[in-house]
Amino acid sequence: MPSTSAVAIEGVWKFFGDYPALRDISFDVAGGACLALLGRNGAGKTTLLRILGGLSKPAKGRVTLLGQDARAEITRKRIGLLGHGIGVYEELSAYENLRLFARLYGIEDPRKTAMEWLERTGLDRVSDGLVREFSRGMRQRLAVARAFLHNPALLLLDEPFTALDDRAIKVLQDLLKGALTEGRTIIMSTHQLREALELATDVALINRGRLAFRGERTREMLEDPGWLYRHYGEA
């Protein structure tokens, strides 16, 4: 069961010019929890995830991941990030992409790890094919493999189900269920409420950069995914 806090966000503000994209966001996520980060387009979900992923710094406030600063090397080794872009290189093969990231993550046997993940995501038969020749679904599966290959303790997923084909959705759902069983922590932003709420143990709703709701996922939310927006979202 979730115990200590894996993610602690304290009074985080982020500005784009004068516009406050995040306004005094504070909440914790317990270790082993799966948080669905919800909100309309432009609410600030991606901005918050980018701060958590160490891609951007908050103007004010503090973020602690697994007890460390978000940009600490030890933290980055334990985070798996799947953003809007797939983060894989068109001119490299599937195998070369995974081997590159395995090397960057300091994995002992990059070759073996890359081959294992190609197999797990059903890409082993096209391991030497260049990504530019892949279908969208194959690219997405490769992106999932890239985010998971170093067995991260914390997964940050930005719209992970968007544009996935049914096979990639199945691969991702199985991996996420497996990750939760193993006690890893997941934070995912999404518009696909049903898929997200099925996995989520916790929910956070952001409205125009402010935290509008933070709590456990309830049965009401699962039965009626629009419930949260009607009660805590904007009209």
Next chain:
Amino acid sequence: MNFLRQAWAVAEKDLRSEVRSKETVNASLSFALVILLLFSFAFDPDAEQVRQISGGLLWLVFAFAGTLILNRSFARELVNDCLDALIASPASGAQLFFGKCLANYALLVAVECICLPIFAVFYNVRLPQRIALLFLVMLLGTWGITVIGTLFSAMTVNLRLRELMLPTLVYPMLIPALIGAIQLSTVLIGGEPLGADNQIWFRLLIAFDLIFTILALSLVEIVLVG
């Protein structure tokens, strides 16, 4: 060792991508050859004139052609948001930067190695017996171009006018290194003795490379993450 291992992983990736796409080397090489060709038609210099302008012409070509390679260095990471994936990895900004520098350096030196004999043919220049020294100048000057260019490539990567901004920012910064490289190249191509008064240009090039390498490695994390 870990620093170099991860930097090499990035460099290897960039070189492999470039070998497959030939995106920047082709453009850079074509541009360099066109400049060399046009200048050779533009005037018909005698041996003395060639001796006087050789260094300047050579480094003009290297600097302009180099910018085409450097412009794409970080811009190629925008496809599929690969830059985010790199920054999120445990590799530090300095490691990513150094890896990119190594790849850019290899590409720039390759283009220069092709241009040098072509320059000699077009301008009827006998490459000096001190070709090793000329090559050393080329390596030192090119490292300066690479470090500054790669850093500014990272700074301008998210700008819409990055193709314009990069040379605008890079060339003024490169003036000391280019002056040193031009002076030394002119002397070496002209076959003049490399006297004590020219040693200062070597020292300038080495100091420039060292200072800007250290500065860039220290600043690049801020450039990439803020």
